[in-house]
Structure formats: C-alpha cells, structure tokens
Amino acid sequence: MLKLRLLNAVAPAYFFMATAATFVLHFCYFIPTIFPSPDTSLRGSTALHTVVFLFLMFNALGNYIMTIKYPAESANETVIPVCSPHCSDKVDAHYLLNGRHFCKLCKKVILKRDHHCFFTGNCIGNKNMRYFIMFCIYTSCTCLYSLVLGVAFLTVEYSISFENPLTFLTLLPLSTGYFFMGTVSGLQLFLVLMLYVWLGIGLVCAGFCCQQVLLVARGQTWCQMQRGELVENHNPWRNNLKDVFGTRWILGIILPVQTVEITHSFKDRSHISNVKLLYSA
Numbered sequence: 001m002l003k004l005r006l007l008n009a010v011a012p013a014y015f016f017m018a019t020a021a022t023f024v025l026h027f028c029y030f031i032p033t034i035f036p037s038p039d040t041s042l043r044g045s046t047a048l049h050t051v052v053f054l055f056l057m058f059n060a061l062g063n064y065i066m067t068i069k070y071p072a073e074s075a076n077e078t079v080i081p082v083c084s085p086h087c088s089d090k091v092d093a094h095y096l097l098n099g100r101h102f103c104k105l106c107k108k109v110i111l112k113r114d115h116h117c118f119f120t121g122n123c124i125g126n127k128n129m130r131y132f133i134m135f136c137i138y139t140s141c142t143c144l145y146s147l148v149l150g151v152a153f154l155t156v157e158y159s160i161s162f163e164n165p166l167t168f169l170t171l172l173p174l175s176t177g178y179f180f181m182g183t184v185s186g187l188q189l190f191l192v193l194m195l196y197v198w199l200g201i202g203l204v205c206a207g208f209c210c211q212q213v214l215l216v217a218r219g220q221t222w223c224q225m226q227r228g229e230l231v232e233n234h235n236p237w238r239n240n241l242k243d244v245f246g247t248r249w250i251l252g253i254i255l256p257v258q259t260v261e262i263t264h265s266f267k268d269r270s271h272i273s274n275v276k277l278l279y280s281a
C-alpha cells in the first residue's frame with residue numbers, strides 16, 4: 001500500500017515540475033532564440049507559436065483539472081468498504097458487484113472503473129473518461145510540439161544538425177559525458193534530458209489514448225479487459241462514444257468544458273455512511 005501511495009504523491013509532483021520546466025524553456029529560451037527579432041517579419045511566427053503552445057497547454061491542464069473535478073465515484077453507496085492493511089500492492093482495487101470497484105487509493109466505490117491514474121491521483125471511470133482521453137491527447141501534442149521546438153533551439157543556438165537520426169540517439173550519452181568533463185553546462189544537459197522526456201511522454205500518451213478510444217468504442221473498460229471479461233455490448237460504436245463524449249463532443253475537443261450531463265444522484269452524497277468492511281488480497 002505504501003508503494004502505491006508514494007506513487008500517487010510522486011506522479012502529480014513530477015507532472016507539475018515537467019509542466020513548469022516546459023513553460024520556462026518555451027518562453028525563456030525557445031521563443032527568444034528561434035525568433036530573435038519580434039520587430040521584423042518573424043513577429044507573426046512568434047505570435048503563432050505562442051498561441052499554439054498556450055492553446056495546447058491550456059487544454060492539457062484544463063482537462064487535467066476536469067478529470068479531478070468530476071470523479072467517477074458512485075453516489076448511491078450505503079457502505080464504503082475499507083481494505084485490509086495486509087492487502088498486496090499488486091491489487092489496486094477490489095471488484096464489487098454490478099460493475100463497481102472499490103479503489104484502495106481513492107477509498108471510494110467507482111462506477112465503470114477503467115484504471116487509477118497516478119498523475120491525476122484519481123480513478124478514471126464513467127464520469128471523467130472523456131476528460132482523461134482529451135488530457136492524454138493534448139499532453140501528447142504539447143510534448144511532441146515542445147520536442148520540435150527544442151530540436152530547433154539546439155540547431156539555432158548550437159548549430160547541431162539533426163539530419164542524421166543517430167544524432168538524436170547519441171545526444172544524451174554524449175551530453176552526459178561532456179557534462180562530467182565540464183564542457184556542457186547543467187542547463188544544457190537538462191534541456192537535452194527534457195527532449196527525451198517529451199519524446200517518451202508524447203509517444204506513451206498517444207499510444208495509451210488510442211487504446212482508450214478503442215476500448216470506449218467497444219463499450220469496454222481496462223478493468224474488464226484485465227479480468228478477461230467479454231462484455232455483451234450490442235450498442236453501435238457511435239453510441240458508445242456519444243455516451244462518453246456527450247452530445248456536444250465537438251466543443252469538448254477544442255475546449256475543456258462539461259459535455260456530459262450530470263445526474264442529481266451524482267451530486268447528492270449526503271446519505272453515504274462510512275461502515276468498515278475488511279477486504280483481503
């Protein structure tokens with residue numbers, strides 16, 4: 001349990017630090033170096049790149065907040081279970097009846113649970129799946145966009161050519177070696193490290209997002225897939241997507257706004273009591 005709780009605290013901290021570093025690198029290094037003279041014809045390019053970056057970042061952070069703001073917990077529980085302290089760390093949730101799960105980290109009963117996201121510190125389920133998918137899409141776009149600008153920065157500032165793909169692969173080992181020899185500064189090494197972080201997060205988020213969209217279209221969740229549970233879902237994929245993304249899905253793609261109706265039972269949690277039940281692994 002300690003490992004999972006630690007991961008639940010470290011992952012959001014890592015996310016916020018990476019976001020802050022991305023902001024600083026963009027506005028203090030990339031934009032002023034790649035577009036050095038805002039008075040000339042580059043003014044339009046500077047404004048365009050700033051707007052694109054802020055749009056991607058606004059949607060990534062907006063959907064991150066919405067994922068936390070609209071949790072997937074069940075509002076109709078009269079008993080909230082409590083997990084045994086001896087329960088294995090490999091088990092992050094216990095399956096209850098009727099497609100409900102008890103998450104050990106959220107300490108809540110979750111409806112149509114997909115998985116626990118450590119970066120948001122929340123379970124992803126029926127209410128916040130749409131925000132989570134958009135969060136993954138925009139995080140992936142922000143990282144890959146930052147990677148392109150980072151490569152452009154290195155080309156302009158240090159005349160490094162990336163025509164040969166091996167240049168990127170050998171960049172981190174060579175930079176680390178030069179750092180210990182004293183010819184590369186800590187900031188330069190950090191920038192190179194961030195290129196790899198952006199590439200890694202960008203590709204992982206893109207792949208994860210494709211998998212989530214596929215599961216949603218099939219009317220399944222990650223939890224069901226892990227249990228090998230074949231869901232009898234006769235709904236067309238369009239209806240499954242509409243259930244998650246709502247009727248105003250086009251608006252939801254470009255802005256982090258509410259597009260799924262909230263039922264009254266979701267808001268009303270006054271009747272929930274904290275009766276303890278022990279669950280073992």
Ligand SMILES: [Zn+2]
Binds near residue numbers: 107123
């Ligand atoms: Zn959870």
